[in-house]
Amino acid sequence: MIIPSTEKKMSGQNEKMKQEKVRFPIGAKLVIMISILLIIALGTITLLVTLFGSEDVQITAEENNRTVNAQAASSVENELASIRANAFLLLDLINTADSSSSFAKQAASFYFERNPSVAAVLVTDSRRPDGIDRTLLNTTFFLSHELAPSLVETFLKQERESATQVEQGIMKILNAAPLFNQPMLVLFYPYREKGLAQGLAVFFSAEKLSDGFGQGTLQTTYLVNDTGDVLIHPDFDLIRRGANVASFPLFTQMRENGDTNRQMLFQDETGKKYFGSYTRLSLGDAAVLTTAEAAQVLEPVNDTAKRNLYLSIAVLALSAMFVWFLSKTISTPIKLLTVAAHQIEAGEYELDLKPKTQDEVGLLTSSFVQMGKGLAERERLKDSFGRFINKEIAELAAQGRLALGGETKETTIFFSDIRSFTAISEKLEPFEVVGFLNEYMTQMVECVNDTHGVVDKFIGDAIMAVWGAPTSSGSPREDALNCIRAALRMRAALMQFNRGRGGDKKPIIRVGCGINSGHVVAGQIGSQKRMEYTVIGDAVNLASRTEALNKPMGTDILITEYTYKLVQDQVLVEEMPSVTVKGKEKPLRMFAVINMPNEKGIPGAGEKGPTSLNQIRNVLGIPIPDFAKVNLNEDEKKYKIQS
Numbered sequence: 297m298i299i300p301s302t303e304k305k306m307s308g309q310n311e312k313m314k315q316e317k318v319r320f321p322i323g324a325k326l327v328i329m330i331s332i333l334l335i336i337a338l339g340t341i342t343l344l345v346t347l348f349g350s351e352d353v354q355i356t357a358e359e360n361n362r363t364v365n366a367q368a369a370s371s372v373e374n375e376l377a378s379i380r381a382n383a384f385l386l387l388d389l390i391n392t393a394d395s396s397s398s399f400a401k402q403a404a405s406f407y408f409e410r411n412p413s414v415a416a417v418l419v420t421d422s423r424r425p426d427g428i429d430r431t432l433l434n435t436t437f438f439l440s441h442e443l444a445p446s447l448v449e450t451f452l453k454q455e456r457e458s459a460t461q462v463e464q465g466i467m468k469i470l471n472a473a474p475l476f477n478q479p480m481l482v483l484f485y486p487y488r489e490k491g492l493a494q495g496l497a498v499f500f501s502a503e504k505l506s507d508g509f510g511q512g513t514l515q516t517t518y519l520v521n522d523t524g525d526v527l528i529h530p531d532f533d534l535i536r537r538g539a540n541v542a543s544f545p546l547f548t549q550m551r552e553n554g555d556t557n558r559q560m561l562f563q564d565e566t567g568k569k570y571f572g573s574y575t576r577l578s579l580g581d582a583a584v585l586t587t588a589e590a591a592q593v594l595e596p597v598n599d600t601a602k603r604n605l606y607l608s609i610a611v612l613a614l615s616a617m618f619v620w621f622l623s624k625t626i627s628t629p630i631k632l633l634t635v636a637a638h639q640i641e642a643g644e645y646e647l648d649l650k651p652k653t654q655d656e657v658g659l660l661t662s663s664f665v666q667m668g669k670g671l672a673e674r675e676r677l678k679d680s681f682g683r684f685i686n687k688e689i690a691e692l693a694a695q696g697r698l699a700l701g702g703e704t705k706e707t708t709i710f711f712s713d714i715r716s717f718t719a720i721s722e723k724l725e726p727f728e729v730v731g732f733l734n735e736y737m738t739q740m741v742e743c744v745n746d747t748h749g750v751v752d753k754f755i756g757d758a759i760m761a762v763w764g765a766p767t768s769s770g771s772p773r774e775d776a777l778n779c780i781r782a783a784l785r786m787r788a789a790l791m792q793f794n795r796g797r798g799g800d801k802k803p804i805i806r807v808g809c810g811i812n813s814g815h816v817v818a819g820q821i822g823s824q825k826r827m828e829y830t831v832i833g834d835a836v837n838l839a840s841r842t843e844a845l846n847k848p849m850g851t852d853i854l855i856t857e858y859t860y861k862l863v864q865d866q867v868l869v870e871e872m873p874s875v876t877v878k879g880k881e882k883p884l885r886m887f888a889v890i891n892m893p894n895e896k897g898i899p900g901a902g903e904k905g906p907t908s909l910n911q912i913r914n915v916l917g918i919p920i921p922d923f924a925k926v927n928l929n930e931d932e933k934k935y936k937i938q939s
Contacts, residue, residue: 337656346604353600357593361515361573362559365586368509368517369557369575372528375505376469376579380485382407383417383498386432391489408434413501415441415480416448419487420459420495427456429494437501443476448499451475451482462486462495469521469580472499473535479503481527483580502528514588520547522581546572546585554904561590563796633657636664645672702819706772707764707831708779708811708859709839710749712740712786714757715806715847723800733757736805739793743785747778752830760840762831765818776813776862780889781898783809783853788899791915806916808852810843811889812836813859834879841877845886849873850913850921853889860887867892870909873923888912 389403408414415437421429428449438445451472452459458468462484472480479502487496509517509528519528524542526534541547545562549572557575564570569590576583636647645668651658714720714736721729737754744751744761748769752760761782763775786809794804814835820827835858842854849872860869868891874883890912891905892898898905906912913920 333656333660342604342607346600349600349604350594353596354594357514357588358559358571361571361586361588362557364515364517365573365575365584366557368519368586369577369584372505372519372582372584373577373579376483376577379411379414379483379498379500380579382411383414383483383485383496386417387419387487387489387496390432404432407432408436411500412437413504415443415499415501416445416497417499418448418452418497419489420452420463420484420497421492422456422460422463427452427459441478441501443478447475451499452497455482458484459495459497462497463493467580469527469582471521471525471527471535471538473502473532474538477536479506479528479532479535481505506530514592515586516588517584517586519582519584527582541585546570546574546587547583550574550576550583550585552904553899554902633660633664636668640664640668640671645669702817702821702832704815705765705768705818705831706775706814707762707816707818707835708772708776708813708862709816709831709836710744710759710761710763710779710782711810711840711843712759712783712807713843715808717757720803720805723803728801736793739789740786743782743789746785747782749778749782753828758843760836762816762818765816765831766829772813773862776811776859777866777892779811779859780853780855780863780867780892781895783811783889784892784895784898784901787852787916788901791900804917806852806918808843808846809854810839810841810846811853811855811859812839812842813856813862814838837879838877838884842886845875848921848923849886849888850918851888851909852912852916852918855887855889857885857887860885866894868907 386403386407390400392399407417412434415434417432418428419430420427426449431448433445433448435445437443454475455470458470462468463486465486467486468484470482470484472482481500481502483496483498483500485496485498487494505519506528509519509530516530518526518530520526520541524540524544524547526539526541529535529539545564546560549560549562550558555576557573559571559573562570562572571588571590571593573586574583632649636649639645639647647665647668649661649665651661651665720732724732737759740759741751744759747763748767749761749763750765752762754760761779763769763779763782764772769775769778786807790805790807796802797804812835814833816831816833816835818829818831820829821832822828838856842856846852846854851872854872855863855867855869860867867889869887869889872886872888874885876883888909890909891907892901893903893905895902900906906915910920912918
């Protein structure tokens with residue numbers, strides 16, 4: 297482990313130490329040092345093992361949840377598709393001949409033989425008095441289950457409205473178990489034969505489908521329709537009672553999100569947490585839901601943490617017993633490591649150390665060498681990229697394409713600011729403020745990066761970002777649209793961020809976003825030793841003052857008329873009172889961003905997004921302002937509300 301030249305140096309140092317009066321023996325110091333190192337090493341390993349083990353358990357549980365859900369959804373999808381295809385094939389065969397012919401009767405008999413779970417196939421027609429055009433019954437099914445065929449007509453009378461909707465083109469899946477007193481589903485499909493608007497109703501037993509749904513050790517999987525009615529569930533009593541989960545958080549989230557499948561952690565009205573998975577089916581807008589109670593899922597995690605703690609204590613106790621016996625053999629390597637530590641402290645990161653043992657000291661020596669290399673590499677990276685906060689800018693700098701100076705660009709500038717941040721920070725410790733801001737900034741910056749924007753700078757709790765510099769997405773219009781997409785993503789991210797928050801230590805926050813488009817000077821500002829890429833100009837100042845208008849306007853996202861002209865055909869807005877901005881002679885039109893109706897992939901936006909400013913105010917808790925009471929002297933008279 298020790299190279300000859302280093303041994304000579306240490307030998308001279310040892311002779312000098314012998315001549316000096318030592319207050320504490322080296323052996324005692326080594327025992328303390330090695331003990332501390334062992335505690336740190338073992339503690340770190342234990343902590344990491346516990347942490348990674350916990351994450352693995354949770355990930356595995358979520359994956360199992362998702363897998364069970366996907367398998368059940370696939371099984372239901374295939375079975376429903378098969379029932380639909382076979383029913384349409386039967387009607388096609390019957391339509392080729394007279395319905396009263398022997399061929400039609402044979403076809404129906406053969407169909408029910410091959411599909412014993414199907415109780416009846418009917419063609420509905422709301423123009424007829426009884427609403428039925430054709431009825432095919434599986435008499436064997438009714439006899440074997442001791443059911444009256446008249447239950448079919450009774451059910452259709454009860455669901456006359458649903459049958460009418462199906463004839464208009466809406467597919468439905470209904471629960472007939474309350475009437476039949478057994479698992480029974482009714483599939484309603486639009487039926488267009490000979491130009492007639494009719495419906496196809498297939499009554500079938502859900503017992504076969506129920507085999508794919510069960511209540512396992514952790515997961516409970518069930519099928520619901522578009523209105524939240526439970527169609528298939530391990531507990532048949534719920535189906536028989538006509539249970540409905542329309543208000544269940546997993547179902548409501550599915551309707552709000554509008555996506556096909558998702559895994560999430562949610563909380564019910566009693567405060568109990570669940571892992572939930574859903575998969576929406578293509579037939580009848582039904583969905584398969586799978587839930588698992590979080591406490592049961594994470595129970596092994598807690599047990600593992602306890603075992604790891606006990607194991608760590610035992611290992612530390614045994615290690616402490618061997619430290620004294622090892623002190624004499626590792627004193628010299630430790631001294632070498634001390635020398636290496638001083639080298640690193642002095643900025644000499646290239647260490648001349650080579651481990652020759654495979655014990656903890658050798659590992660520590662290797663770690664020192666790797667640490668030195670890492671620190672040296674970090675210093676080189678810090679020297680090259682420490683002036684930048686954005687990947688695109690750093691890449692341009694590395695390529696030598698950025699220098700002092702600037703150029704005029706047409707951009708869209710974004711400012712955001714946390715409301716009442718001073719009051720929030722006063723209630724938190726400094727480290728809590730930093731952690732809170734880091735968590736918040738991480739989510740907001742991700743929204744900027746995902747829309748090809750560049751974070752220019754952080755100003756306390758405020759974020760300044762720009763689209764169109766140093767690179768553009770193709771046009772000023774596209775840059776402006778990307779900026780608004782980022783703001784909408786921030787709105788959704790902030791709502792997710794605020795879930796589960798409340799109180800002084802985890803305050804619910806609100807932000808204001810100001811957006812303006814125009815020409816700016818973009819480039820490197822500073823000196824050769826310290827540069828910063830930024831944008832300056834009147835358009836930047838106007839964006840900042842636009843952000844400040846959110847509070848008196850009672851909005852969360854405001855855009856100027858310059859930005860609105862670029863995006864007016866893609867963005868739903870509500871015009872606010874015009875504003876006389878400091879430095880501008882004419883009043884400026886301001887617009888509150890409500891939604892991008894044609895946008896897909898932005899949570900809380902698109903077709904199912906908000907349609908009015910009051911909707912947004914209600915969701916975000918923004919009070920409706922009284923413009924007659926706005927203090928015109930606020931914000932250094934930067935704005936004036938016009939009558």
